[in-house]
Amino acid sequence: MNAGGNTTNHRARTAVRARVPVTLQRAGHRSADLVTFTGLPDHEEHLAVVVPGPAGEVPLVRLHSECLTGDVFGSARCDCGPQLQEALQRITREGGAVLYLRQEGRGIGLYNKLDAYVLQDRGSDTFEANRLLGRGEDERDYSAAAEMLRALGMTRIRLLTNNPEKAAQLARLGIEVTAMVPTGVYLTGENGRYLDAKARHGGHTLFVPDALPTTSEPRTDDLEVSVL
Numbered sequence: 001m002n003a004g005g006n007t008t009n010h011r012a013r014t015a016v017r018a019r020v021p022v023t024l025q026r027a028g029h030r031s032a033d034l035v036t037f038t039g040l041p042d043h044e045e046h047l048a049v050v051v052p053g054p055a056g057e058v059p060l061v062r063l064h065s066e067c068l069t070g071d072v073f074g075s076a077r078c079d080c081g082p083q084l085q086e087a088l089q090r091i092t093r094e095g096g097a098v099l100y101l102r103q104e105g106r107g108i109g110l111y112n113k114l115d116a117y118v119l120q121d122r123g124s125d126t127f128e129a130n131r132l133l134g135r136g137e138d139e140r141d142y143s144a145a146a147e148m149l150r151a152l153g154m155t156r157i158r159l160l161t162n163n164p165e166k167a168a169q170l171a172r173l174g175i176e177v178t179a180m181v182p183t184g185v186y187l188t189g190e191n192g193r194y195l196d197a198k199a200r201h202g203g204h205t206l207f208v209p210d211a212l213p214t215t216s217e218p219r220t221d222d223l224e225v226s227v228l
């Protein structure tokens with residue numbers, strides 16, 4: 001019971017639970033801390049990968065939404081895997097954090113995302129497919145991310161993203177985003193329609209050329225964004 005004796009509206013404050021050093025083999029064998037938390041508002045097991053940067057510099061942060069298919073299996077249907085690698089390589093070089101958020105499928109979960117893929121193969125775009133499943137187009141909420149950043153002492157950040165909604169939500173949640181740093185666009189023969197829908201419908205600041213590649217190798221030339 002707290003000092004006032006009233007526990008009914010009490011919500012645990014988010015705090016760092018443990019910091020575990022690791023070597024990241026796919027980020028040049030550089031060191032990072034994996035950070036876990038207590039008191040997260042949504043009780044998910046979100047994880048931060050943190051590397052200290054130069055004192056006085058605004059840290060680079062990526063809010064990476066979980067994508068098992070892209071991050072782990074390297075599926076070419078989306079651009080999540082290369083974006084995660086880019087973020088890990090950048091923060092291990094210049095300092096910062098990747099918050100790995102358990103928001104699979106923009107918040108609808110893995111099985112629903114795979115159902116959405118089936119609908120996309122029948123002609124729907126990525127946002128319409130969510131609606132046909134009775135779900136929101138994008139159900140992500142970044143409250144837990146803001147709490148994690150506060151617990152890490154990162155309340156002033158540069159955000160590695162092409163998604164203005166992430167910056168807007170963080171600002172509303174009291175995190176000062178001094179800059180949106182563009183993340184790479186990793187175009188493959190399979191993710192062109194997905195990226196195009198993100199740009200046209202989702203408001204992402206990325207450019208997708210009309211002529212899409214025919215291979216599933218990520219291609220980043222002639223795109224107007226920063227790449228590795």
Ligand SMILES: Nc1nc2c(ncn2[C@@H]2O[C@H](COP(=O)(O)OP(=O)(O)OP(=O)(O)O)[C@@H](O)[C@H]2O)c(=O)[nH]1
Nearest residue numbers: 065066067078103104105106113116126161162163
């Ligand atoms: N529902 C659904 N989710 C998807 C689909 N493709 C990828 N995702 C999920 O979308 C999330 C990534 O969101 P994106 O819109 O690709 O990118 P973002 O994180 O908003 O923006 P950036 O910070 O610029 O990368 C991950 O959780 C993926 O699992 C899809 O077709 N349907």
Ligand SMILES: [Zn+2]
Nearest residue numbers: 067070078080
């Ligand atoms: Zn993905």
